[in-house]
Amino acid sequence: MPVGLPFQLQDYLELVDWSGRCLREDKRGTIDEQLPPILDRLQIDPRHWLYLNRNFERRFKSLVGAAHSVRSVCEQLGKRWAHGVRDCERYFSPLITS
Known part of the structure; x- marks a missing residue:
């Protein structure tokens, strides 16, 4: 079995979406x-999706989501910061459309 998906990511996502x-x-x-x-x-950039699937546990140790949501929860919990909040900014920020 090859490492990863045996077809392009975009084709896989279309198949999953179609199936649903x-x-x-x-x-x-x-x-x-x-x-x-x-x-x-x-609001996840498709270019980041495969990376997130392969590296999720390494990049995120606790909270995951939109950076503003993670910061809000940290504030509610009395935490000063959460491991991975910069990756949340990078990978879960809204898509910029042109």
Whole structure:
């Protein structure tokens, strides 16, 4: 088995998204066809997705998410900082569209 996915990341993401939109009687929920693709909804740059999957546990030790959310939770918990908050800024910041 090759290391990683045996096809391009974009093709894999399209396949996962398409699969989640399939309607089946034995399937409890589906992705509404009107919703944008998952990475768009989560505001994750597709270029970062594969990196995050391979390095998630190494980059993040506790809290993960939008940097402003991580900082807010740290404040609520009385923590001065969270390991990985800079990576949260880098990988979970909203997409910039031109």
